[in-house]
Amino acid sequence: MTSDTRSGNQDEEGLKPPATEPAAAIVRNPWATFRVLVLIEFITVLDISVVNMALPSIQRDLGFSATGLVWVVDAFVLAYAGFLLLAGRAADVLGRKWLFLAGVGVFTLASLGCAAATEDWHLVVSRVVQGLGAAIVVPTTLALITDIFPEGPQRNRALGIASSMGSVAAAAGVLVGGLLADIAWQWAFLVNVPIGAVVFVAGFSMVPDVRARSADGIDVLGALTLALGVCALLFVVIRGGAEGWASGASLGGFALTALLLAVFVWRQRTARLPLIPTALLRQRNLVVGNAAIFLVGALMFGVFLLITLYLQHVRGYGPAIAGLMYLPIPVATFVGTQIAPRILRFGPRTSLLLGLVTQFAGLLWWAVAIGEHANPVLDVLAPTVLWSLGVGVSIVSAYVVCTLGVPAESAGAASGLATTSHQVGGAIGLSVLVAVADDRTRSLLDGPEPVSGATALTGGYAWALWGAVGIAAAGALLTRLMTFRTSERTPDGSPNGEGEAA
The missing domain is CATH 4.10.860 (DNA Excision Repair, Uvrb; Chain A)
Structure with a gap:
């Protein structure tokens, strides 16, 4: 792969697998293997939403304090996001099949440990181990997808489906969690055990035993x-x-x-x-792609929470109604991930830009229309669905940019870097947007003019949405830093129609 490290420009070979890259792993039924891979990724995200619904029962049974309870969630997040990149690099060095199976085993056994917890510290420690298992599984899954699908439409479609698992699982978790929490909080963790066992057994025969892509150490x-x-x-x-x-x-x-x-x-x-091969950091498009996926994560995590808070705290919907109102949003995200591969035919920069502009339009619409008595369909559902559609297109496009043309021996590191960027961006975006909303709400409540709690909350959410509009605009402008030549081709071999960046 040739590249101009001073300008970040890549020639046509920069978007194709290097000459030394092995062909895609030979798998009799790659889509059956793919289903095994994404199933475990699905339950790692599903578990987060399910556990959130079970927190009140967990607090009551295990005696967590109000501040201590947050560690049931935070312990998982810290271990998960902190070790993603290490796990991705380990997949390149140690071999992906066995590391994937190890991650599945750790996650499944830790889930069993969570369900068996009788003390608060026991549950927190088990959540840390569960997060480590998830950190191994996710980047290894993405790297295995690049093994079984060569660059092109099938890989783009597979990445699109894998990327959509997060939003679909999050929505399913709200519904499943509500049902399981009514039975016993332990089921929030036990639901992972049979699924993890099935994936572990199926993985032995269906996941390809690809040799280690890198002979280097860690x-x-x-x-x-x-x-x-x-x-x-x-x-x-x-x-x-x-x-x-x-x-x-x-x-x-x-x-x-x-x-x-x-x-x-x-x-x-x-x-x-x-840990991060220096050749990766010389690829401007990969660096920009990671910056973009960081911003997409910030928007995705932060705005999803704002939607939930607005529906329940301002509109007064109960969990069941709010859940039903919420369902079209992850569906729209899934649709976005499915149309993204078609848009990618016009070039990765165009696809990413279109996704971010769509997010910008949806967020701007909602920021202008938000109110205590706004029309629930035209002023709430329509703009958030439009935004979610843009999320789906953006995240697939960013992941494609982050893995396009990456040598096979560095695919795990590139996948781990992209997933880390997404998770860290999500955590920071969530905290920043919630902090903006809280500060504005307190300011309105403490102001000289009396306002109702709902009015103050709406004002706070509006300010946070304007911040999200700014993040989407920054992401759209960021795509200008990508430098694809007109002669380059997209992964499906069609001209991308993108000239060199100005």
Whole structure:
């Protein structure tokens, strides 16, 4: 693969597999294997929503304090996001099939451990292990998809379906969680066990035993400093709103994050075997793609929560009605992921730009129309469905950019980097948008003119939405930094129609 590292331009070979890249793994039925791969990814996300619905029962039975209860969720998130990149690199070095099966086994056994918890600390520790299992599974799954599908329409379609699993699982989790929580909170974790067992058994015969793509080792120091740095950052972001951004804990957390990430950057510059291959960081389109997927994650996590809060706290809908109102949104996201491969025929930059502009339009519409008595269809459902459609197109396009032309021996690292960017962006976006909404709500309640709680909440959500509009606009402008030549072709071999960036 040739590239101009000064300008970031790539010639036509930059979008094709390198000459030394092995062909796609020979699998008798790649789509059957694909279903096994995405099933475990589906339940890792499903579990998050299901557990959220079970939190009140967990608090009552295990005696969690109000502040301690958040660690049932945060322990999973910290372990998951912190070790994604290490797991992705390990998939390149150790081999993907066996690492995938190990991740499935860890996640399944940890789920059983969660269900068996009789003390609060037992559940939190089990959630950490469960997050580690999920961190192994997700980037390894994405890397295996690139093994069984060569670059082209089938891989784009597979990535689209895999990318949509998050939104579909999140919506299903709300409904499933409500049903299971009425039986016993343990079922929020036990539901994973039979599915994990089926995937583990099926994986032995259906997942290809692709040899390790890289003969290099793993930079242990770099992996640890990055994992701990990401965990420290997410800890501050998650807890900053509750502790206060200027508190000693928050400032200390930011300082620790800066130190750890500085050590990581130094290590990557000096290590013989860096965790992130330097060749990847020389690809401008991959770097821009990760920045874009960071912003898409910030919008996706943050706005999804704003929708839920608005429906229940302002409109007064109960969980069942709010869940029904919410269902068209992940459906629209799924539709977006399915049409994205067709739009990609016009080029990855065009597809990503169209997705972000669609998000911008939907968010702008809702920010203008939001109100206590807004029309639930025209002023709430329509703009959020339009936004969700853009989310589906954006996330598939960004993942394609992040994996397009990446050598096979670095596919795991590239997948882990993209997934880490998405998760960290989601955690930060969620905290920032909620903080903006809370600050504006408190300002209205403490202002000179008396306002109702619903009015103050609506004002806060509106400010957060305007912030989301700005994030979408920044993402759209970011696509201008991609530099595809007119002669380049999209993965399906058709001209992409994109000239060199100005």
